[in-house]
Amino acid sequence: MPVSTVRVLRVIADEEQTDAELLGRFVDRHDEDAFALLVRRHGAMVYGVCRRILPEPDAEDAFQATFLVLAQKARTAAPREVANWLYGVARRAALLAHRSIVRRKERTGDMPDRPAESDPLSELRAALDEELRRLPDAYRTVIVLCDLESRTRKEAALILGWPEGTVAGRLSRAREMLAKRLTKRGVTLPAGAVVLLVSRNATTAGVPGVLVTSTIEAVGSLGASGISPTVATLTEGILKTMLLKKIAAAATVVLVLIATTIGGSVAVGRADDKPRPTAGQEGADKKPVFTAPAKAPVPKAKPKEDKEIFQGAWSIVEASASGKHQAIEISKEQVWVFTGDRLVIYYDDKSRVEMSYEIDPKQKPKAIDLSPVGEREKGYVFKGIYELDGDRLKVYYSRNIAPDAKRPERFDPVSEDRGMRSFVLKRAPEKDALTAWGKEVGGLQAGLEVKEGQRTYHLGETVTILVRVRNTGKETVKFEYIRQYLDENPPGVTGADGKAIPQATVAAMGVVHAPVKVSLEPGKEVVLETRIHGASGVPYDLRSDGGAPMTKNHPLKVGTGKVSLQYERVLGSSSIGALKIDPAIAGLSTGKLELDVSDADQKDAINLPTHDGMRQLKGKDAAAYQTTNAWLAERLKEADSIKVGSTHADVTKHFRTDGGLAQIGKHRFVMILCPYIKIDVEFEKGGAPAPTAKVTKVSRPYFEPEFLD
Incomplete structure (x- = not known):
């Protein structure tokens, strides 16, 4: 059945x-x-x-x-x-x-003649x-x-x-x-x-x-x-x-009690035998009083270099393209984030552009080169100039990529030259930064970043999380990490009430959990890849902390209000992979990333009861019982719809490929909306099944926790 x-x-x-x-x-x-x-x-x-x-x-x-x-x-x-x-x-x-x-x-x-x-x-x-x-x-x-x-x-x-x-x-x-x-x-x-x-x-x-x-x-x-x-x-x-x-422990307690009773009676008779100090000895044990030395003068702090000032998030005040002024309300660019030698520009539609950058503060005016890292514009260099004034940053550059293209010599935001871009930015408050960096440990810092470039979400929306590690020291640092560690372990979550919200972990099976070696030079950084998602970040579907809605991505319990996410340890062993961690960086952790989460209707999702079970739910809330039962019945009906003769496209409407190991020739699928319901499917012989490939054999639906690899 x-x-x-x-x-x-x-x-x-x-x-x-x-x-x-x-x-x-x-x-x-x-x-x-x-x-x-x-x-x-x-x-x-x-x-x-x-x-x-x-x-x-x-x-x-x-x-x-x-x-x-x-x-x-x-x-x-x-x-x-x-x-x-x-x-x-x-x-x-x-x-x-x-x-x-x-x-x-x-x-x-x-037994051997001699010991090994x-x-x-x-x-x-x-x-x-x-x-x-x-x-x-x-x-x-x-x-x-x-x-x-x-x-x-x-x-x-x-x-x-x-x-x-x-x-x-x-x-x-x-x-x-x-x-x-x-x-x-x-x-x-x-x-x-x-x-x-x-x-x-x-x-x-x-x-x-x-x-x-x-x-x-x-x-x-x-x-x-x-x-x-x-x-x-x-x-x-x-x-x-x-x-x-x-x-033996009980006998020891009895002996101690007997010894204590006997010893106590002897001690009473000797309680007053303690010698008292003579008049000449009184005060002899007093410690001499020392005068604290004068404090050494505090040296003046060394002024920050420009690249150090660049680091962090900046929001746009003004923008212009080829002399046409754009107010912030109509400008696509929302936030510029400088991290090490990397710049990420986040847009309204949650897309992003990543660039590397180099600055030369000794030139007049100060020079900046922007180099996109995307495949379409890889190898391009946009030459420009910049100016820092407190918490304000002006950037003016040309998108002319010709070999003989010249660097602008002055700021001219009203210039109608084709390809000229002008931006005035102000530093974003620390609480609005999109990467939360932890404390420096062994010359390294770890940061937690939201890929979408925003800090406000609704329940049911997806937040994609990246873990970055940068070298803040003066020497190259070598370390190792296991990709599956981040697949298996979600970040720690603190709810709006200040209490920790427990998260479920998974076991990423089916492949070798081998350490990845990294050699990080000073000023450089790296995104810690995962086995499932690579360097693109782990997608989490935000859900209520009171139930278990079935969602397509990794579920993350957050509740509503201001919540914080943090990895207290970014380097660790996975379920089947042991990691050798240098003690100097064993405590590497991210900072706390704050999100503002509000209620929203979740399409095709439902809060399933956890510890009470269906029987208790039926007695407490008949309406919720009926809703839950009907929702699950609908999911099981979808699973039963896959029959011999269905196509691969029919299967993937409701199921995705499960992780772990499967028998040769068989494909194990897990339901997208309820990842506890699975089916085993065989298709027409051949290579990877095409969308039109016919199902030749299908198992009855069965339940099992999802495997990730």
Whole structure:
């Protein structure tokens, strides 16, 4: 049967629930779907812990045992610290399995005559895991979330229910503690390098899909014969170890209470035995008073160079073309944005023109050359002059591209010479800038930019986001990034009420997540590309923070009012790609980009319920229930319209190609308006299907979260 509306809503709700809510569903109702999402959410971290200690087949046994223990101890696991709890159990499972392997080899005589040569990297990883295990829970938890699972501080704060400042402070303290403990072992590392070591300590391989499926099935068959003897024995061993540890902890508490009681009675008798200072000693411990030295004179600030003054957004006051005056109201140019050696001119219709520019402030008048970077005008150079007067900038240039074209010698905005352009601009307020730059880190700055060149939007409209990195230092900086990181992680959003709005992340599957190397010279900048959209920016459909409207692009929850977007970290590991980050630039983040979002009717979109589900919605709001049900029924009707004999063009009216891996010859499509409904389609044999290609086979609609690659 085709997928039902209730099941679609359930999948949507699962994606947005916290670990505590999913664990609660499993405990209260033995909800296997909720447990399956926990396995997929934390599987990579658990598998990484096991693989660092065990070979692959044994690591898979330890992986299964870890989640079987969670299933049996779900009521006692800390709901807000599931990741930290799983880390501890996974390490215990891997060590038990490793000891079992060693004992088995000793019995069978398979032990080597001499020990193998030690691997320094393996020893370092083992030392790191050991010291990480010894950290107090409050500190280990943030390391597991932020470094092993590559979550942002904001995400960790939402999971733990702590203020973001608390997470940041404990994360910094935890890294310092790890660095000091490793130093005692003979490994000297700065606290910043620990971030790199911990992130590299995570496995670079994804969890095998078969392993995830078999683990979920094993949880569903607890007590049955579906669990292998090895996994069952390992699970029982972990549970016994946990019980012994609990008994030992209780015994320790009893001994401490007895010792405290005895020690307290002795201390009472000695409370008055403290020696008192003599009269001559009184005041001897007082610290001498020092007079602060006079402050050194503050040197005068060095005047800014013209190129530094250019940086930022400028709005047009006056414009003329070939002597014909244009007021700002009828001029297409709205905003000029200078960034490094790049100029972007944003237009009313959300289009833009990008140029590189060079200035020579030593010439009289000062010279500027503008060079379009588009294919149509590539290689052109427009020669001009400029003048800076406080927050005013005058630019006068010729569009004559002849080799013998001369540079203007004076400002003449009323000149009727063909191709002459004159602009008077004023600096735009900082809050209206179209790129929000973060703090300088290691000679680099990261900026968040809206491609459309505007700051006001309606719900349902699309905002395209670019992340730029520029070199603000005096030396070339080299770094790496993974394209899929920005595909998978939307920016953090702060609503009009000042509270963070949680965003859903996705896994970009189907291709290798390989680092891209960048060498950035002083004054230069680069757009961080994504795997799906390249350097053209990631399109997000703005939606309400109260529901989940189905839209064609990435959804971004913003609500209404003044909201801010920010990447607290622009460099990070993706779901299946590990990134080696230089500690000097690990904290590279963008500034906060403010948008003003207002309500608007959304065509072909609807707010789907998340956690309440259809049953609760029916009881609370019958009208909303009917509307939602009718909308989903219409989507399912569209999916059922694709039959044998339909064309590729018919399919793409309602569906787009899904990401991830598909079988050879088959095409997997996901519905545009409801990206939880999918169909598998086969077309007439040949290359890429043409619009007229006939459908030869089509599956029934089924539901599954969308894959991106």
